[in-house]
Amino acid sequence: MLSSRMVDASPSVPATRSATVVLDGSGLGVEDVVRLADGSARPVPAPEAMRRVEESWNAARRLAATGRVYGRSTGVGANRNEDVPSLAPSAPPAQGGPPQAAADHGMRLLRSHAGAVGEELPARQVRAALAVRANQLLAGGAGLRPSVVTALCEALESGAYPVVNEFGSVGTGDIAGLAQVGLALAGEHPWRGAGAPAPRRLDNNDALALISSNALTLGQSTLALHELRGLVGATQVVAALSLLAVDGSHEAYAAPVHAARPDRGSAEAARRMRALIGAADRPTPPLGRIQDPYGFRCLPQIHGPAYDAADALERVLDVEINAAAENPLIVPEDQAAYHHGGFYAARLALALDHFRLALTQVARLSTSRLSTLNEPAYTRLRPFLADAEPAASGVMILEYAAAAALGDLRAFSAPASLGHAVLSRGVEEQASFASLAARQTLRACGAYRLVVGCELVAAVRALRLRDLRPDPGLPAGRAFALAEPVLGTDAADRPLTDDVAAAAALLDRFTDIWRGSAS
Template structure:
């Protein structure tokens, strides 16, 4: 399966036509994803580059005339150690070399490229005091498809210092690049090193990728839920506008509206003949998908704030417009509590929607709802049909449930007790990315069963409706044979179809 988030090196090195202007103030999550996938070319904004230039000159002036953390002093527990003037030129590279100790597997290209995009935009906010040519180099790398080798582990949510040190050494010509043509080497010094690594750009980039994929998968799950509802002659009543106007949570109201649109249902549907109400898997879909939509919106707002933030410590302010002296503010803006909590909230919410998908799958296996053989089997005595899909979906849901454990409960005391808190937003970002594949396979299992049930019942769906378009896509792609056979390929195909369903 090659889903929308999987990009090969050949695609990355093709010159994209679209342009994304990086201005340090208004970069959306969607553009970070496009840059990570090589689907756009970054261009630094003119005014933003002026801010970078002013900030760089201010930082050099401050470091030459006073004590500025990480520039004229050491870092962490070494914050009180003054860097001798004669050693200042080498201090920056020594700092990068000592901190470039990330471990574990090398990260995929798209995750590193997302980091480059976020860091370039943050630098353009004008608070880092980093030389402007570094921004240009990051944009050149994004355009050519080049990315440094970055290892997985090295952050606890108080700055991705190990990963960004590897980037800094790559920019200085001391660390390998992959992909396209690397940018020209940068002569980084003591005024550049901490400014380069004082960021959570990797965590933010990974979070942006995870949010984009999971938001689309949740939307696709609603399409699958609509197919399953039709397969069991479910009621539209649970999506009626008066129900959600009476309890107006924004996400639930929006999901109910979406379900009516997918199904072509009126705002006030007529109660069906037969059973009075459906199982929770259908009746509570807006109440379970709604919180996931709300959580996605919260995470997107949090990411938008951080992607466009000047959060470096110290924050360098030139304030030339105010005719005031430059200043360096030492602070804790690198601490990612908001992001860690938003990621945890989002994963817990999507775990609920995936669990609801397994409820729909169980209903599709039940003759009392479908009026078909148990497990949608072929009619041969004791045939198992799609029975195994419940087990496969349950196994994938188990992984998803494990990934949903709150990362923000983590704790660490580091650097001789000076850094005695950690948000573990970095862990939350990795867990959210890992949740994508498990989620995709849970819903793929439900889709295979829903299409089989619709085929066996020979139900005709209006092709002018979104749910009808979805059925036609799946009907053309999935194997029609219902004899007992391995269903691995069916789920693989169905899981890949979810990317197209999201566009419906």
């Protein structure tokens, strides 16, 4: 796989951390999930949210003991009409747990559903899922025992995480992966890392309540959004260096152009470009060529939609990671269990698909600028930024490498939401495939980095060969100062693999420069 983040090691979780993230079931954000996944903050469940969990658990047990509640007193899927043993009227929940047969039903449900297959997921992704699930449970609609929330927070605190395999969801709940989490909590499934929480007793009132969620897909989506949003910003910094290397026009970013066509994302991309290169709001027209190739001239119109798609995806995630979307939803004040389809992740799948399609446009524009950097008509240098040797190839191969990586990115951008599945004897006759969309978005990270890394290698070489040094007081100048000592100076024909790898790794630091251009 191309993604550099799909195989990351377990995060190093410090013994003590002053940074905390309060989990209250309503205010968790994308950046909070990333911090918990990385182990740079510790989770603190809000007391009032824990009270909601307690109330929901008590209400759920009463409802399951006196009526038919999906997954608690019945089977699941096509078995939804089959009853399982429930509490007898003479043994209300307050006097103890369900009878052994009912308790066994919960464990059998977890065991049967913990059949995820494929590669083990890396620590960071599993920890993101634990953070999302703990917060969702604190919204108070699941109706499972509070000690499950405590155990999830203990794992996030210690750095331990359950083994979770890659495949098992079709976007109607991450039931296979979360069943593996449930078995790990019960002591029947392995953990990675030290400090796993002590085994907890789980029964019919906990099993479906735990796995009725898209927490794994949501955790993966937050990580992908965080990385790729930053990389889109870093790409604009690289584009600024390319623009300076070809004496590009500033007119495409002029404020009047974007006031005349008031598209929010495009206007913001143009404003950022002006900040990166120190362009005036109303720049003086160039004396040379009339207008630049699309790679420069249409940057606001292509980067802007990517900004907007990232914002739209974040809005969806903000809802979902704070949602009580379990089926059934336990509402203590109504003394009711509402059966519904809130687990169906169509909006998330569509937002992820939209985001990847926008990213592919941005990456494709990077390859356009790379082609321009190879042209003497724009750089006043030898073809392919080569040295003086006859027929030297210079950075010619970067166009091929970037096009190959872009091919993978295009493949990852195929809309997952076009998928379809009919499951469980026809009872579940739709699937959003949001889980596939999340995996594809994560995998896009590595391919995207390599495309833009190729452009950065060429842009820095062109600036060096032309003896151009961007103003170090400008963001573009600071980016060049970061890149110059990292990338090789030899313009002779040589392998460029290591240069591209170094440039791709440097993009995270360019992201910080781009963020600094926000004001």
